[in-house]
Amino acid sequence: MNDTPGWASPGSAPSDGQSDGQPSGQDPAVPRPAGSPDQQDAAPDKWSKQQPPAGQWSAPGAPGQQPAPGPQQWGGPSTPPGRGPGWNAPPAAAKPGVIPLRPLGVxxxxxxxxxxxxxxxxxxxxxxxxxxxxxxxxAILLQGFVLNSDASTAVLDDPDATVGELTGAMVDVMRDTGVLLVLSLLATFVVTALLTMVTSRAVLGKSVTIGEAWQDARPQLPRLLGLTFLLPLMAAGVVAAGALPGILVAAAGASEGGAALAILGGLAAFVVALWLMVRFSLSSPALMLEKQTIRKALTRSAKLVRGSWWRVFGIQLLAAILVNIVVSIIVIPFSFLAGALSGDGMTGFLETGGNTGWTFLIITGIGSVVGSMLAFPITAGVSVLLYIDLRIRREALDLELARAAGVQQSGPGTSGPRPGS
Structure with a gap:
């Protein structure tokens, strides 16, 4: 048997129900003429390799009478490219909801x-x-009262600034950016966890209200809160540990060497942190759907991602790029409108490179809300569906989902690797 899900490749070994004497590529359902050579001596090698199409020829002794067409036409323009005669189309997987119940493509x-x-x-x-x-x-409150990076930006634009001033300004900018990134990451994880219940029902073709999603998610919220804080802190700790030697060297007096060492160490640590974040990126769906503890959810995510790290990373990166394009299309017009209505108008906005006044923050915040409202579901849905896809590939979850949805899979062996995915 062939392990490929959903269809047997042409030229593969005969299945359990197929006789070894059957000619290669011959469909057993195609009608054969009475008194044909294979009925006389059952020797498949005496059949001509160029048989007429099924249903387009008459049996000997019955002129003008044609048998009913067979289930598969031989050759002809309808034959898929690269498929030999007798090839049957793969059975379609059950699709009770938003995805077919089989290994998924990107x-x-x-x-x-x-x-x-x-x-x-x-x-x-x-x-x-x-x-x-x-x-x-x-975010608006933090930017308005705490994260004011105008002074740091001015230092970075000053060609006469010293190395110490540049280092301090860079640290301030990285701090402000990091806080906003962590806030966005926290919101993404929260939305992913809450929409896990909606997506899990949508896979089965069932709807769920906000109240029902809340009831399903509420028992896991304390653990979700811990996981939400643990993952960003883990990434920040790894990056801080990588930059710490350079910071210590700079504090000892070698500011230039220390700054270079801190940057190199931070970049290396960022790669490690990225690897860990992808490795644990499915911990939130595992925690919510399997009712796991934080430690078991992290272990579960690592087990599912093992051997598929690059695929998971690539799909999440592609989703992030698409989401950023959508958000940019929405946010950029709001940014220009904010620049025109705040400060010295559009001329001042373009000359100063932006204005962080309250008018600017509120208008751009409205644009960010609209963009995030559309971007969050895509990010959350990709995370949950990646989790379901990996479980289908590794644990035949599609069979359980089909039973839960009350449908029957069209054919056996739907789980496993899927070509082109």
């Missing part, structure tokens, strides 16, 4: 995330809008 994962948002838009957009509004309010 496009199917992205399409499933968008389909979930489109099919259950009230629940999905309600959750994402709430999280986006709360996140943006916190």
């Amino acid at each position: 496009g199917e994962i992205l399409d499933g995330a968008v389909s979930t948002m489109r099919t259950h838009w009230r629940t999905v957009l309600g959750i994402s809008l709430t999280v986006a509004v709360i996140t943006e309010i916190v």
